[in-house]
Amino acid sequence: MKRGLSLFVLICMILGFIFLYAPIIVLIIFSFNKSKLVTVWQEFSFDAYVNLVNNKQILDAVWVSLKVASLSATLAAILGTICGYVLTRFTKFRGRFLFLGLVSAPLVMPEVITGLAMLLMFIQLDGLLQNIFGIEPVGRGLVTLIIAHTTFATAYVAVVVQSRLAGFDRSLEEAAADLGARPFKVFFLITLPIIAPGIIAGWLLAFTLSLDDVVISDFTSGPGASTLPLVIFSKVRLGISPEINALATILILIVSVGIISANIIGRQREKKN
Amino acid sequence: MATAKQKNLVSFLQKIKPNGSSVTIFIPYFWLTLFFLLPFILIFFISLTQPVDFQQPPHTPIITSTENGLQLNLYFGNYQALTEDQIYILSIVNSVKIATISTLCCLLIGFPMAYGIARSPDRWRNTLLMMVILPFWTSFLIRVYAWIGILGKENGLLNGFLMWLGVIDQPLDILYSDLAVYIGIVYSYLPFMILPLYATLEKLDNTLLEAAADLGSKPTNTFFAITVPLTMPGIIAGCLLVFIPAVGEFVIPELLGDSSSPLIGQQVRSVFSYDWPMASTLAMMILLVLVVPIFIFQYLQNKQTVTK
Incomplete structure (x- = not known):
């Protein structure tokens, strides 16, 4: 592609990036505001941060969110890796078309429908388990949250792993197989280490998606399992509060540091190669 | 001597004998069927039941056992109610309208930005791309x-x-209106x-653009005759990725929109609190609207994986 930009494109880009970043910057600036009215600047202070640290409801929600996100991201990384592997390597098996649909549908399905469908399924399963096996009902809570998050995040991991597998040198696997390695050994010794960066990227994506999800969590969580987005959502519906600004600033800071450092590390590796 | 029947049985048993690959396929297949496919079939059947307090x-119940065996109870009243009570149909139409206009706005803003990033000098491109991805990773x-x-x-x-600029003297009513929802979605x-x-603009073959310019084509003409058709896969994928979730959007209209005219995503959520069958019916209606866009998206995804 030819380099060089026309004035029109340049102006569009500048305006576009202002549009993307202005709200975030405003949010950060006003997290240091002393006033109770979030958008009227009074004076610089850390009040919002002090209040945030003392807010037990938010801290509990952070803990719930971290538990759900790490467990569901790990499960999704395992399931998603298998999905990606199956889709790139097993090009012909019965039901492949349905499988492809099942893997990619969660990517585009509106969350309201997925959330509703999953919740009704959980209730139905609970009833079945109770009536047939006499198992105490699981109810809505951490377990249902983790299952729901794992299910939609699996699709994202599968896409990332699939793209990693697509640009993959098969000759290494073939060589190992020719030398007598069994398929499982080939997978764990050759394939897995090569696609590991994809799996890690997929895990991180699943983790952030889980931390961020509002709608599916709203349907599938129950009392005692309020994730951070659910607490923020219920607070935000009542209006803006400086504490949420402070919380947002901290979250944005963590993500930015993560993304920027990942990018720098990636570029340095590229240079070495 | 083995009869044909026995042979058939042996080959059948060999087919279903678990081996490494069938177990590998089975695990995610089972999970996605149980927690994704079956729930959708379930809401379809629940949409055909009546609410009971x-x-x-x-x-x-969907299935009841009677003296004559199991009986399937189907009730079409929820779908009938859609035609009688305009409010649901109106909110679907409104949701589709808002999603369509937002998608077009995204395309109009996003195309020049993507074009600009693709044509930026190498040392800038990574940073600019990262600046697009960063908000995507921060909390929605x-x-x-x-x-x-x-x-x-x-x-x-x-x-x-x-x-302060003096453009207006009365504050504008933007928050809690459709305009705010458009801004939020875009x-x-x-x-x-x-x-x-x-992704498509980056792969665009520059020699084609040069050839067109050498043959005397004006930049705008080249743009619409070459750049746009060649980036069509990207345009379609981008539009579907915005349009499909926007139709069922819940959080944005809930926080920024006018609460007196809820969109269909909000309707599903609020109706669910008192009438499961109706909420399921509304979810089926959203699916009906989105079935074509979702299939196009699936088809494109499939084609992509095959060509790879």
Whole structure:
């Protein structure tokens, strides 16, 4: 592609990036505001941060969110890796078309429908388990949250792993197989280490998606399992509060540091190669 | 001597004998079927039941056992209610309208940005791309929340700024209106438009553009005759990635929109609290609207994986 930009494109880009970043910057600036009215600047202070640290409801929600996100991201990384592997390597098996649909549908399905469908399924399963096996009902809570998050995040991991597998040198696997390695050994010794960066990227994506999800969590969580987005959502519906600004600033800071450092590390590796 | 029947049996047993690959396929297949496919089949059947108060689950059973065996109970009243009560149809139409216009706005803003990033000097490109991805990784909820403070009528930053400039003398009613929903959707989904557009624009063969220019084609003509058709896959993918989730959007209209005219995503959520069958029916209606876009998207995804 030819380099060089026309004035029109340049102006569009500048305006576009202002549009993307202005709200975030405003949010950060006003997290240091002393006033109770979030958008009227009074004076610089850390009040919002002090209040945030003392807010037990938010801290509990952070803990719930971290538990759900790490467990569901790990499960999704395992399931998603298998999905990606199956889709790139097993090009012909019965039901492949349905499988492809099942893997990619969660990517585009509106969350309201997925959330509703999953919740009704959980209730139905609970009833079945109770009536047939006499198992105490699981109810809505951490377990249902983790299952729901794992299910939609699996699709994202599968896409990332699939793209990693697509640009993959098969000759290494073939060589190992020719030398007598069994398929499982080939997978764990050759394939897995090569696609590991994809799996890690997929895990991180699943983790952030889980931390961020509002709608599916709203349907599938129950009392005692309020994730951070659910607490923020219920607070935000009542209006803006400086504490949420402070919380947002901290979250944005963590993500930015993560993304920027990942990018720098990636570029340095590229240079070495 | 083995009879033909026995042979058939042996080959059948060999077929179903678990081996490494069938177990590998089975695990995710089972999970996705149980927690994704079956739930959708379930809401379809629940949409064909009647609500019952004070009962768990609060709807008539789908299957009842009678003297003559199992009986399937189907009730079409919920779908009939859609035609009688205009409010649901109106909110579907409104949702599709808002999603369509937002998608077009995303395309109009996203295309020049993706084009600009693709044509930027190498040392800038990575950084610019990262700047598009960064908001995508930060919390969606918080980015929507940020607009409440900006668009508000009392003390809203945008109104304050415009009044300070002297453009307006009365604060504008943007927050809690459709306009705020448009802004929220375009803002939240813009990265989903830019990334697929960038992916196709980056691969665009520059010699074609040069050839067109050498043959005397004007830049705008070249753009519409070459650049746009060649980036069509990216345009379609980007538009679908914005349009499909936007139709069922819940958080953005809930926080920024007018509560007197709820969109279909909000309807599903609020109706669910008192009438499961109707909520399921509304979910089926959203699926009906989205079935064609979702199939196009699936088809494109499939084609992509095959060509790879």
